[in-house]
Amino acid sequence: MQPMPAHRRPKLSDAAGVSAGGGDDRLSALPDDLLIHILLKLQDAPVAARTSVLARRWRRVWALLPELHFPDGTDSDGIRAALAVHDAPAISLLSVAAIKATPESVAAWLPIDACRLSGVLDFRNRGTMDETSAASPLKLPCFQNATKVVLDLDSIGLTLPPSGIFTRLAELVLTSIHLHGPCSISDVVSSSRCPSLQRLVVSSVKGLDKFTIHSESLLELVLSGLPGLHQLNVVALALKDLAVRGCFTDALNRGQHIANISAPQLVTLDWKSSYDPSSVQLGEMAHLQQLTTQYLIVYGQYVFSAHNRHCLMLLQRFDHIRRLVLYLVYAPLQVNGRFLMEEMTNFPNITSLTLNVVACSHSFGASSFHVLSMSSGVRELEIRLVDLPSEHEALASVCQSGCICAEPSNWETKELVLHCLKEVVISGLRGTEHELAFVKRLFNWTTVLKRMTVNFRVSMTESKAKELRQQLLSFSRPRICMKFLQHGKACSFD
Ligand SMILES: *[C@@H]1O[C@H](CO)[C@@H](O)[C@H](O)[C@H]1NC(C)=O
Ligand SMILES: *[C@@H]1O[C@H](CO)[C@@H](O)[C@H](O)[C@H]1NC(C)=O
Ligand SMILES: *[C@@H]1O[C@H](CO)[C@@H](O)[C@H](O)[C@H]1NC(C)=O
Ligand SMILES: *[C@@H]1O[C@H](CO)[C@@H](O)[C@H](O)[C@H]1NC(C)=O
Secondary structure, eight states, rough: OOOOOOSSSSOOOHHHHHTTTOOOOGGGSSSSHHHHHHHHHHHOOHHHHHHTTHHHHHHHHHTTSSEEEEEEOOOHHHHHHHHHHHHOOOEEEEEEEEEEEOOOHHHHHHGGGTTEEEEEEEEEEEEETTHHHSSSSSEEOOOOOSSSSEEEEOOOEEEEESOOOTTTEEEEEEEEEEEESOOHOOOOOOOTTEEEEEEEEEEEEEOOEEEEESSSSOOOOEEEETTOOOOEOOOOOTTEEEEEEEEEEETTTOOOOEEEEEOOOOOEEESSOOOOOTEEEEEETTTOEEEEOOEEESOOOOHHHHHHHHHHHHHHOOSSEEEEEEEEEEOOOOTTTTGGGOOOOOOOEEEEEEEEEEEETSSOHHHHHHHTOOOOOOOOEEEEEOOOGGGGGGOOOOTTOOGGOOOSSSGGGGGOOBBBBEEEEEEEOOOOOOHHHHHHHHHHHBSSSSSSEEETTTTOHHHHHHHHHHHHHHSSSTTTTTEEEEEEEEOTTT
8 A cells, every 4th residue: 555645644633633433433442541641741731621622532531631831921710610521630730820810810710729739839929919919818718738838929819728637748849929828828837727738838938027936847947038037936757958048137236035946967058047045046956967047247347247246156156067058148238348367366166168258249269268267167168159130239349458457467477377178169160360460379278289270150161261261270289170161061172
């Protein structure tokens, strides 16, 4: 038999057309699970539903899809209608990206699947909300079978279910939400109602002034952008990672007791918030390996010195930490400010140091020298040269001749021996004079350096990278292995 010419071969749409008429088509020969696989590839519930209009068989299969994606801007009537005809016994993923949703519109579909949701709910809303939505907040159903719930609501008001157990919930992410009573988040996330919770993220949530969690299962807790929080109690015996960023800002001046953390298995602590041993109680943390602290302002007046004190007091809390992550920030730079790093006199014993330097084109030699002179036992050093986040760019000041960043200048001549330092990684290098002067000195301070890896700025031209490489090699010594990367890959000339 002659092969069929290409233009006569049946297409998927032909087949679907036949099937719509109820004929025995080629698609019907496919088993249900293969059809489900094809529909899942469409990744988008309205498209899958439209496809299913083509064929009764497809529609039946669509209704069995375990994963439902409603892309950007699907209206809530569409979601409601789709969920109403959808009758898979369990939904493993329900993903909705709404635009300007209101609590009323979400309430039309969200409770439908509270029982059937056996996996992940990912609901994100975008677009400014009017004030009226705060008056009638969305009621979150109790998802007894869900394993993960992500809600990023762009300020929609939300109330939590006053009863019910989230039996299988392992991960809960709440972002940009305005929480309303009467049930508080503290009542929901502890082991009594969330016995499987392992990861909890609460970020930019309004209406949260006190938070208490008692959890036996929790492994990771992230609290960020909660300036109004003024009381935090954590009792989490299995907790490994804790991040508390941008919290307690409003409680700071009241001098009250703000936090009590009991997490004896903690491995990493990222505390970019106020800290004072009289108002924050960090229980025993014998297994702590990594500490990240609040930003340190390098030059400034009294208010910045007060700001830095939180970081310095936190450093004093620990004698020994494997890895320390610090931020040195050169903004805002005041003409009559002073070098605030001198107030840093105590340092834990560390083996690995990461310095995130936000230099805003200033020389960072003096501040880095000061930190390194107190970490003489360090074996690994990573220096990340980073920019101010764009929303703070206005704070950056220009480095002109006679700039305060030249002081104190002892780092240019004073001896420093980093007798354990074997490995250095520098990222974000642009190749400015200030940067090169520092790297040159850094070689001089090391005695057993084995390897230096330099990641050039992503925007750097190849010819500039070549030139810099020559310069850096000229500072190096024969036994040091130098590696140059750009975009995370070895430079082509390397
Ligand atoms: C939760 O899942 C279990 C097993 O997967 C099932 O037996 C139970 O009916 C589900 N619960 C609800 C409320 O759907
Ligand atoms: C902090 O919490 C621990 C453990 O729950 C408790 O024993 C201690 O009394 C609390 N401290 C304060 C000051 O509340
Ligand atoms: C720091 O740790 C090292 C190695 O564990 C030890 O030899 C040294 O004495 C410690 N220094 C201080 C000040 O605790
Ligand atoms: C560092 O520089 C001094 C002189 O400025 C020199 O004596 C010393 O040997 C240098 N050290 C290393 C490790 O290069």
